Amino acid sequence: xxxxxxxxxxxxxxxxxxxxxxxxxxxxxxxIPWARLLALIExxxxxxxxxxxxxxxxxxxxxxxxxxxxxxSDPQAEDAIYDSxxxxxFARVELGDDVVPDESTILRFRHLLEQHGLTKSIFEAIAGLxxxxxxxxxxxTIVDASIIAAPSSTKNASATGDPEMKQTRKGRNWHxxxxxxxxxxKRGIVHTVTATNAAAADITQLPALLHGQxxxxxxxxxxxxxxxxxxxxxxxxxxxxxxRPNSRAQxxxxxxxxxxxxxxxxxxxxxxxxxxxxxxxxxxxxxxGLVKNxxxxxxxxxxxxxxxxxxxxxxxxxxxxx
Numbered sequence: 001x002x003x004x005x006x007x008x009x010x011x012x013x014x015x016x017x018x019x020x021x022x023x024x025x026x027x028x029x030x031x032i033p034w035a036r037l038l039a040l041i042e043x044x045x046x047x048x049x050x051x052x053x054x055x056x057x058x059x060x061x062x063x064x065x066x067x068x069x070x071x072x073s074d075p076q077a078e079d080a081i082y083d084s085x086x087x088x089x090f091a092r093v094e095l096g097d098d099v100v101p102d103e104s105t106i107l108r109f110r111h112l113l114e115q116h117g118l119t120k121s122i123f124e125a126i127a128g129l130x131x132x133x134x135x136x137x138x139x140x141t142i143v144d145a146s147i148i149a150a151p152s153s154t155k156n157a158s159a160t161g162d163p164e165m166k167q168t169r170k171g172r173n174w175h176x177x178x179x180x181x182x183x184x185x186k187r188g189i190v191h192t193v194t195a196t197n198a199a200a201a202d203i204t205q206l207p208a209l210l211h212g213q214x215x216x217x218x219x220x221x222x223x224x225x226x227x228x229x230x231x232x233x234x235x236x237x238x239x240x241x242x243x244r245p246n247s248r249a250q251x252x253x254x255x256x257x258x259x260x261x262x263x264x265x266x267x268x269x270x271x272x273x274x275x276x277x278x279x280x281x282x283x284x285x286x287x288x289g290l291v292k293n294x295x296x297x298x299x300x301x302x303x304x305x306x307x308x309x310x311x312x313x314x315x316x317x318x319x320x321x322x
Contacts, residue, residue, distance in 0.1 A: 025090040028065075031306050031313040036125050037061060044116045055101055060109040062091045063101060067110075068300050071281030074103040074110070114295045123298040126305055127191055135309045137185040140216035140240075142269030143209045143223055144184070145202045146277065148293065150177035150285045162288045166197035178290060180273075180297050183209030186218075188271035188308060190301045195294040203228075216240050218266040221259075242266070275304040 038058055046054040066087055067077045080087050081100050093100055101109075113119050130136040150165040167176040175198055183192035192209050202222040210217065214237055221244040229239040242259040245251045251259070276282045282300055285293045306313065 019086065021084075022086045022089075024069075025086055027310050027314060028069075028303070028306065029090060030315060031310045032065070032303075033126065033129050034058065034061075036129065037122055040118055040121045040125060041113075044112060044118065055099060055105060056092075059092055059098075060101065060106070063106060064109060064113070064299070065303065066091065067106075068282075068296070068303060069280055073286065074106045077106050078103045113299075114292055117295075119295040119298040119302075123193065123302040126302040127189075130189060130305060130309065133313070135187075135312060136189045136191060136305075137187065138211065138213040140186045140218065140265075141191075141210055141214045142184045142186065142188070142266055143181070143202075143206060143217070143219040144266075144269040144273065145179050145181045145205070145222070146273045147175045147198050148178050148180055148277075148285055149175060149283060152176040162285075164197060164288075164290050165285075166199035168198040177285060178293060180294075181205040181209055182269065182272065182301065183211070184269045184272060186216075186265060186268065188268040189305050190272050193294070193297050193301050195290045195297060197290070218262060218269070220263075220266060240265070271308065272301060272304045275307055276300045280304075 038061065041057050041061065045057045048054060063077055063081065066072065066080065067074075070080065072080055078101065081091060081093055082095075088095065092098075113122075127136055131138075147168070147170065150162055152161055152167075154161050161176075165177050167174055169175075177198045179196050179198050179200060179202075181194045181196065181202065182190050184190045191211060194205050194208050196205065202219075203225060206219070206223055206228070216238045217232060218240045219242065221242045223241045224244040225241075229241070232239045240262050242262055243251060243255050276297075280300060282296070286296065287293055
């Protein structure tokens with residue numbers, strides 16, 4: 001951000017109220033490990049030459065994060081930088097001095113992250129930071145899954161729906177789209193994310209969601225399998241998956257109480273899904289195919305992990321005055 005300020009930005013700096021958006025952005029700015037993440041991007045980012053000069057990678061990464069938090073498309077992200085002073089401050093853009101990236105530049109940066117698998121690297125880097133700070137625990141894993149809707153309409157240029165999306169029934173309702181599967185620690189910090197079409201059974205992703213160091217595994221009835229229970233018990237892993245009734249007998253009162261007790265821990269795995277879906281709006285896919293949407297999910301769960309433990313990571317005093 002340049003030193004030259006517009007009259008509007010100077011007036012904004014002296015306003016009397018700190019909004020919730022400003023406070024949120026200031027907190028996230030303080031806890032994101034910018035140096036680590038920029039070091040991951042640097043080898044793949046275009047270098048300055050004789051043609052069009054690339055914009056700073058930190059500015060582009062900040063705008064990319066704003067897209068995730070406020071559920072913005074590439075054109076909406078460009079408009080938001082012009083419209084919102086708090087977003088400009090977070091992105092380190094000053095209208096009187098800096099170039100505002102257009103939607104094509106924002107699109108190319110997103111494609112660069114997807115092409116080189118950098119969103120997964122960002123997710124792993126943040127998980128590594130939390131493990132160093134002892135905020136990510138390896139003793140137990142909670143597994144869970146959630147459906148992300150996709151447009152079922154075929155009224156588009158190709159006259160087809162997304163071939164990688166499928167429909168599934170949940171209760172009495174049918175849903176079309178994909179599933180995000182997560183493995184989280186017992187505090188709800190996510191360490192693994194996978195994606196499938198919505199028709200895939202949750203239990204098929206269980207091995208991929210475990211890191212191998214668990215002493216306990218928690219999940220809802222969709223993950224119950226007697227053969228798995230025996231296999232994990234033989235390895236010394238406590239199988240805390242909620243037991244499922246079978247066609248011959250309903251669950252006894254004792255097992256219903258055990259399931260209820262296990263669910264108190266299992267429910268913490270739904271906390272990051274709540275952040276990503278209900279606070280930040282990832283309830284519907286934005287792109288075609290599983291790969292692009294999984295890339296977005298890696299970024300969102302990385303940021304959700306930081307959001308959940310931000311008060312433990314924050315410095316003693318955080319100012320909202322950028």
